[in-house]
Amino acid sequence: APMSPPFIISAEIQHCLVNAGDVGCGMFECFNNNSCEIRGLHEICMTFLHNAGKFDSQGKSFIKDALKCMAHGLRHKFSCVSRKCLAVKDMVFQLQRDCYIKHNLCSAVRENINVMVEMIHFQDLFPKGPHVELVNILLGCGEEVRAAIVRRIRGQCEQNWGALCSSLSLCSLGQAASTTLTTTLPGGGAESLAPAAWALPEAAELRQSWNVTRRR
Structure with missing residues (x-):
């Protein structure tokens, strides 16, 4: 249509x-x-x-x-x-x-921290949207919060892609308030929140993979 x-x-x-x-x-x-x-x-x-x-x-x-x-x-x-x-x-x-x-x-x-971290779900970070904005702000809330967010995202990522998720890098871009999760997708577009330095499937494919994994 x-x-x-x-x-x-x-x-x-x-x-x-x-x-x-x-x-x-x-x-x-x-x-x-x-x-x-x-x-x-x-x-x-x-x-x-x-x-x-x-x-x-x-x-x-x-x-x-x-x-x-x-x-x-x-x-x-x-x-x-x-x-x-x-x-x-x-x-x-x-x-x-x-x-x-x-x-x-x-x-x-x-x-x-514990309540907030429980609200973060890896599959919600694709495609880029309000969940990504929320996480990016949280990453600038100090080392304790940042570490908890990283553990949560990496842990949920590993449920789907295993050791590949060890590449998940949450690098500080300047000041803490500017800390963001960087993204690389096929074609070089920075469209979705994802581990830096390696390409991911398209968002729709990723969500389908996540849903299949969760149903098993």
Whole structure:
């Protein structure tokens, strides 16, 4: 089926944002099931709410304030960005970073490392999206948090690819706040979060492999 023109997608998302409630994850669901889908926003919101009871008071405050910041920002900023999908995604990822940093994600996570790490799932990191943004911010939250994230990702990677995952390198790019997971895909495109220095299958193939492995 042909893709809908950008202005139609823009109108659909705008209508959804205006009508979504201020509480819960409905606002983030507006970016599902359209040709400018931003996979992961709704899932992250649901995961935070599902696990909120496991966080301490500071963690609970972060979840409430960060999700509110995101929802408010999406509603007010969407109409101001270009109708091009790339511009929409850039806006969403920048808003995600701003809200997490504004409401002290790192401070909240340091006291709730185990809960936060349990929310990270290797298969969610493909293709690049909100889960990657979240992990990249977490990697700048100090050595203890970073080490826990690395162990989690490497451990889940090894369930699928074994020793190949020992190549997983989480290198600091300058200051801690700029620490990111670097990516190499066939063709040299930096599209998805992945171990640096070796090529991975396409994201769809990777997800299929992950699902087959989990069903065994």
